[in-house]
Amino acid sequence: MTPPHGSRLALSGGSPVHGPDWPAWPQAPESTLRMLREAATSGRWAVSGAYTGTPSFERRFAQAFAAYHGVRYAVPTCNGSAALTIAMETLGVGPGCEVIVPGLTWVACASSVSALGGVPVLADIDPGTLSISCAAAKALITDRTTAILVVHAYCSAADVDAFVQLSESTGIPLIEDCSQAHGTEWNGQKVGTFGAIGLFSLQQTKVLTSGEGGITITSSPDLHDLLQQYRANGRRYLRNPVPGQLEIEEAGTVEGHNYSMSEFSAAVALSQLEFLDEQNAHRGRNAALLADLLAGIEGVSTPSAPAAVTQRTYYDHVIRFDETILGPFSIQRVVEAMTAELNLYFETLDAPLNANPLYVPLKSPRLPRTEEARRLFDPRRFDLPEATAAYRTCFAFLHQALLGTADDMAAIAEAVAKVAVHIDQLRAPLSGGLR
Numbered sequence: 102m103t104p105p106h107g108s109r110l111a112l113s114g115g116s117p118v119h120g121p122d123w124p125a126w127p128q129a130p131e132s133t134l135r136m137l138r139e140a141a142t143s144g145r146w147a148v149s150g151a152y153t154g155t156p157s158f159e160r161r162f163a164q165a166f167a168a169y170h171g172v173r174y175a176v177p178t179c180n181g182s183a184a185l186t187i188a189m190e191t192l193g194v195g196p197g198c199e200v201i202v203p204g205l206t207w208v209a210c211a212s213s214v215s216a217l218g219g220v221p222v223l224a225d226i227d228p229g230t231l232s233i234s235c236a237a238a239k240a241l242i243t244d245r246t247t248a249i250l251v252v253h254a255y256c257s258a259a260d261v262d263a264f265v266q267l268s269e270s271t272g273i274p275l276i277e278d279c280s281q282a283h284g285t286e287w288n289g290q291k292v293g294t295f296g297a298i299g300l301f302s303l304q305q306t307k308v309l310t311s312g313e314g315g316i317t318i319t320s321s322p323d324l325h326d327l328l329q330q331y332r333a334n335g336r337r338y339l340r341n342p343v344p345g346q347l348e349i350e351e352a353g354t355v356e357g358h359n360y361s362m363s364e365f366s367a368a369v370a371l372s373q374l375e376f377l378d379e380q381n382a383h384r385g386r387n388a389a390l391l392a393d394l395l396a397g398i399e400g401v402s403t404p405s406a407p408a409a410v411t412q413r414t415y416y417d418h419v420i421r422f423d424e425t426i427l428g429p430f431s432i433q434r435v436v437e438a439m440t441a442e443l444n445l446y447f448e449t450l451d452a453p454l455n456a457n458p459l460y461v462p463l464k465s466p467r468l469p470r471t472e473e474a475r476r477l478f479d480p481r482r483f484d485l486p487e488a489t490a491a492y493r494t495c496f497a498f499l500h501q502a503l504l505g506t507a508d509d510m511a512a513i514a515e516a517v518a519k520v521a522v523h524i525d526q527l528r529a530p531l532s533g534g535l536r
């Protein structure tokens with residue numbers, strides 16, 4: 102049987118399986134434009150602006166996001182990296198501390214720790230879920246471990262029950278980074294609510310976005326107070342603001358930064374939150390369709406979610422080719438072939454943090470100039486075989502494609518099959534200067 106789009110890969114001059122007409126992301130519905138306009142004309146553009154008598158978008162978004170998660174408090178930030186930083190500082194991370202961080206994740210998860218002088222200790226992943234392995238994390242605990250950063254990665258989740266148990270038995274607090282898992286539920290409860298602090302990026306590619314943005318959540322009044330102060334130069338909300346006065350008071354029980362979210366970002370985030378569940382459901386239906394189609398292709402798999410994941414969020418949809426398909430070909434070539442086949446942006450996973458070009462703490466002028474620091478902060482001292490294997494065999498596409506149609510899913514599956522079967526064509530010399 103000849104596949105509908107022939108057997109010649111688009112990368113070697115064949116016809117592609119899909120055109121460039123994929124769903125757009127980010128999306129700006131009328132409600133987003135309306136709220137942006139409302140923010141612009143409100144007379145208040147910043148947390149540090151005077152109270153106008155009506156709640157700011159920043160506070161409205163914080164309240165809506167906390168309510169969505171069933172927690173007491175939320176503190177928005179200017180981006181997810183800042184959310185990581187204030188979460189770390191709130192839990193006391195600084196020089197002499199260690200934080201256990203997954204070895205396969207975005208660089209900020211580690212660099213937010215090293216920037217504070219704490220040592221990121223890289224734990225390997227669970228090969229099934231691609232999220233941090235609890236057994237690996239447990240083996241790295243020392244008397245200096247100040248926090249464990251659990252990242253719910255790609256389109257699955259870490260083993261929440263195991264981490265909660267580890268935290269309870271050791272007294273080490275958990276931070277949950279849910280930047281790729283807005284809306285994911287573990288036994289019916291939203292992730293981000295199991296640890297001391299949950300945090301989210303709202304960067305443009307994420308499933309909930311304000312362009313740049315982030316947010317932390319907690320149910321502890323003490324942690325909430327510190328999160329507020331770390332994000333607004335030691336200031337926190339007044340209980341009963343009077344119109345015309347600043348809404349924040351100087352507390353200064355700690356030294357903070359200005360990592361506040363602007364009213365424009367908060368207006369966008371608040372308007373977009375309304376669509377999150379519906380879009381997650383749409384992506385979930387298409388991901389299930391795609392999983393069925395891919396299940397029929399020899400040597401192809403997708404990450405699994407633990408049975409306790411009762412609601413799954415698809416951010417970066419991961420597909421794995423086993424070695425029998427890949428042979429001598431690099432995953433980078435597969436990414437190029439898939440991108441050409443579908444006119445859709447494919448990417449590799451993040452490079453493991455023991456060999457990631459963006460995670461270079463030894464190049465930081467903040468690093469103490471001691472032999473010990475050079476050893477402790479050298480990422481190469483960590484062994485991450487599972488993260489490395491995942492990086493070599495997995496590729497991914499972003500979630501907006503999952504907002505498409507059943508035909509779009511059929512096209513993705515067809516392209517996967519085409520590239521898997523005809524991978525030998527990647528050997529041929531290419532026009533266009535592709536490496």
Ligand SMILES: *Cc1c(COP(=O)(O)O)cnc(C)c1O
Nearest residue numbers: 180181182207209280302303304
């Ligand atoms: C995107 C992301 C971040 C960083 O967020 P920014 O808003 O880009 O600073 C942190 N952690 C994870 C897991 C992410 O995916």
